[in-house]
Amino acid sequence: MLSAEEKSEIDHEITKFPVRRSACLEALAVVQRHRGWVSDDTLKAVADYVGMSATELDGIATFYNLIYRKPVGKKVVRICDSVSCFIMGYDKIRSKIEQELGIQLGQTTPDQEFTLLPTPCLGTCDHAPALMINDSLHRDLNEDNVAQILRHE
Ligand code: FES
Structure with a gap:
């Protein structure tokens, strides 16, 4: 589940794009800034929020080496x-x-x-x-x- 703060920040990113789902990478960056990495549950929450499937979003998340799908250090x-x-x-x-x-x-x-x-x-x-x-x-x-x-x- 996304926090109110995360949703607010993602909403701001969404305003920069003509299509909601186009902000998916920025949305992942937002939750990673808050949580340090992107767990399966977090990925699903982001996918639901931007209107795409978790599988689609995971394909994008794992393509970019700055999105961490496993816990990392500080x-x-x-x-x-x-x-x-x-x-x-x-x-x-x-x-x-x-x-x-x-x-x-x-x-x-x-x-x-x-x-x-x-x-x-x-x-x-x-x-x-x-x-x-x-x-x-x-x-x-x-x-x-x-x-x-x-x-x-
Ligand atoms: S090869 Fe370009 S910065 Fe390392």
Whole structure:
């Protein structure tokens, strides 16, 4: 069930589109902002609210890597694994992050603080390797600065 606040925010998004269901991705983003991720029950509630089937909406939710269909930590570290970052040291950066956080790619720390996920190109290839922590972009990574970045996030 959606909260009054979530419905209000989704209603605002719906005003930006000619068709109610066209706001489905924005509606998912709204509930994810409130709940941290999109459970099956939440997905069904959003689908009902925007007027589409849960199956249709799940197809959209699982296509976008910024919609989380499983619980994630408070801070989601998304490390770019596309070609420029891969050439410029992705493996070393990923290993350093895994060592710092004590988790592997795809996992969440036991305190639910960090989740480490891969992401395709972040559009900053001239400053590879790069990652994002929630909405913050970090570029020109190396084994030293990535550890500092994690500690200060
Ligand atoms: S390949 Fe990583 S930012 Fe483009």
